[in-house]
């Protein structure tokens with residue numbers, strides 16, 4: 621499903637944010653703390669109403685976005701004492717009519733989603749007893765169980781060890797759905813995204829392929845850090861090496 625974000629304002633945080641993702645592409649949103657990344661995603665999944673601008677799915681402003689779009693949100697602190705499987709099952713709600721009970725198909729989707737994030741063994745554990753990375757994987761499974769055509773992910777690799785960071789990004793890439801993901805790790809963004817958008821002070825200051833966007837000048841301007849670009853010896857993806865001592869003035 622195509623996603624177009626057009627001239628989004630959320631006063632006083634976002635100013636004219638525009639980006640377009642074609643169906644099946646993985647787009648990374650990067651930028652300093654407080655630059656408006658989460659606010660932009662919240663506008664996309666309608667937790668916030670923008671003061672101006674539009675979000676189009678396949679060219680239309682849609683009222684039924686929960687049937688098309690699933691979101692992993694950063695501060696989804698579930699205070700209820702659900703099991704992991706019950707948390708994931710809430711991802712099926714947009715597909716169930718009224719008070720229809722969970723079907724055998726729903727249960728299979730939940731099991732598959734848990735197993736896709738290496739969390740099948742956690743199904744009957746209380747969500748609140750899980751570690752940070754285990755919770756994160758269960759919340760990703762909930763988004764997968766929604767079987768969306770668009771995935772909006774706010775820091776999906778948060779709390780994950782390197783094995784699970786790579787596994788989750790490979791998994792979402794392999795789904796063939798459109799992905800908008802806020803990522804702090806510029807090298808993960810470079811390796812896994814078709815396009816990267818850089819947000820600074822609520823504006824998109826650069827958009828394009830990782831190689832075009834993640835340059836030493838951009839990293840110095842936006843993050844105040846000196847970086848060198850090298851090519852990954854196996855994948856060829858641009859990777860950044862950061863100077864540890866010096867910051868840019």
Ligand SMILES: Nc1ncnc2c1ncn2[C@@H]1O[C@H](COP(=O)(O)OP(=O)(O)OP(=O)(O)O)[C@@H](O)[C@H]1O
Pocket residue numbers: 633651652653654655656657658659660
């Ligand atoms: N409800 C609110 N009231 C006041 N300010 C807010 C509110 N929500 C967000 N902000 C501010 O808006 C700015 C953008 O916040 P946002 O969470 O979108 O940034 P971000 O780029 O996702 O940051 P981070 O990388 O730290 O997660 C921040 O300065 C934040 O303090």
